Amino acid sequence: MNTESAVLFLALVAVTLYITYWAGKRNKSVETHLVAKGAIAGRQNGVAIAGDFISAATFLGTTGAIALGGFNGFYLAVYIPISYLLCLLLVAEPLRNLGHFTLGDVLASRFHGDGVRAAIATASVVVSLLYIVAQFVGAALLVQLLFGVKYWQAAGAIGLLTLIYTLFGGMIATTYIQIVKTAILLFCGALLLVLVLAKFGWNPLTIFQEAGEATKDAALKPVRKGTAAQWEQFSLIFGVTLGVLGLPHVMIRFLTVRDGAAARTSAVTAIWIFAVFLITLPFVSYGAMLLVGKEAIVKASKGGNLAMPQLAETLGGDLLLAFVSAVAFATILAALSGLVIATTGAVSHDIYGKLLRKGHVDHTRQLTVARATTVISVAISMLIALAAQKQNVAFLATLAIAVAASANLPALLFTIYWRKATAAGITAGMVAGLVTAVVIILLSPTFHGSAEGALLPISSPGIISVPVGFLVMYLVSLATQPKGEALAAANRLFDRIQVQAVTGIDPAKTVDLAGQGR
């Protein structure tokens, strides 16, 4: 690590630790620890949401994929604004209006038994832990490359800082660190774009023209590598587009604001940031391809993950390289912290508070459990990351988002929008979606390391497991319809849920509106 990197790295860590100290003084209750007590402003939350999804995978991975793979790499950016538009239209406001701490609250608002909450809590913990481990290993390898440190040192630093942020600062620290990181990342992206444009006569189209000339237009066209690869690509994008709407660490961000309108503002803000930032990625990526060169990018990292740092070094020397590396490091820490908080909420609120203690739990005790869960989930992830340095863990992230799309998303949509959904249907659909996703991954080339020996040709289960989740939920719900008075009660409850999802109030416990709304 050179002097510039060390200084910037330490400055960034100092800022994040100060935010944690500031947040720690306010982080005194379980409500604050898990969802910042709903006190985050809509626009601030939108910036944090954008930060959650402009992760190292997007900033480094997608740009590298475009630089090396051309148009096909851009698929990994285009789906993000689409996902969040669907999120805005379908789940953002209902989620805030029905939930308090977790996705489990949303489902439990309609299905009061333990089964549904247990299913969504389990799925949330599974998704978040898989994601944490995948991110942890990827992050440690990346930090190892960026800063030239040993793998265990990288994993240790990431684990320790994530633990400090989440344990002491809770959701408040996680959110504000994410906001600061997003601001720096957007500045970094804008700076790289300006420097690239300066090299190409300030004309964005010149970059595309030169990329086309250098590759005989191959970089600008979709690449189709045979039937299996095409279905794999389609299934991957299908799964991730829908999976975003079921990712616990993304969805709980809508619970950190005051009401449905603020949740809407959050989603709108995030969408604008995505649209403005992601649309610039092909220009910067082709800039890297032309200025750094494909061979140099592949030599530094096979998947092209270091294309942005290499471009920064080419354009701005060691100082800009240090800046981009520090931003990438902050990105990794902020994303991991959000994942840890999501796991903490599902364990301390759903599993401990609601399932084990049946809601009879005092705040201090629940906060203690939340903090213990934070320590345990970071420790387990770090140990797995240390053990899995040379293992193929790419399938974990794929599996996580597939489970989110196949289990969590159908459960959320059916709970909010389908009158005939039943608890048995929701539970069965979630189990079916989860099991199908796991089985497909186990039989896929990603898990086996190569296409040889794998029983299935595709690695992304979304195109099969998502319809299975929805279909099983639909059929089992139809087969378990209540009758008589139970049906009437279920219909009345659904009517209430529908009103509450849109307006934020339970009509059965409404307040006077005569003088207020006029």
Place this chain on the structure above:
Amino acid sequence: MATLDDANRPVLQRAHTDMVRARHRLVIPMVVGTLAFFFLQQVLTNFTSVLDGLVFDGMTWAYVYAFAQFFFVVILTTIYRRRMQQLEAQFPSAAVAGAAAAAHYDDWTTMETHQTAAEGDGDEQFEHVQGTRLDEEDGR
């Protein structure tokens, strides 16, 4: 906070129901349009070559379609935000009540406990709401 008398209650329930219906009428075509627009691009680029051609030097139809999606998303987001603001202005009771209910609880666990306790009899109340005050219910 004033109490809700029985005469206002059916009007309020109708306003809520109308707002739910209006939102669904707004959201469903947008969701269908978004899915169709996005996955059409995925099908066309993954399984056909119709977007492979150049629009002009350095720009393929595939990229034009991909960039268009960003504008599509921003335009739909803006339309949705404005329409929801209009709906909330049209049905102010629902929005005000939502804000009042959210503001009432400083402690969310208290709200949750309160709601859990009320879950058992809430269904009946939806049709036969008794004149209650939230602040009285919560013991304040």
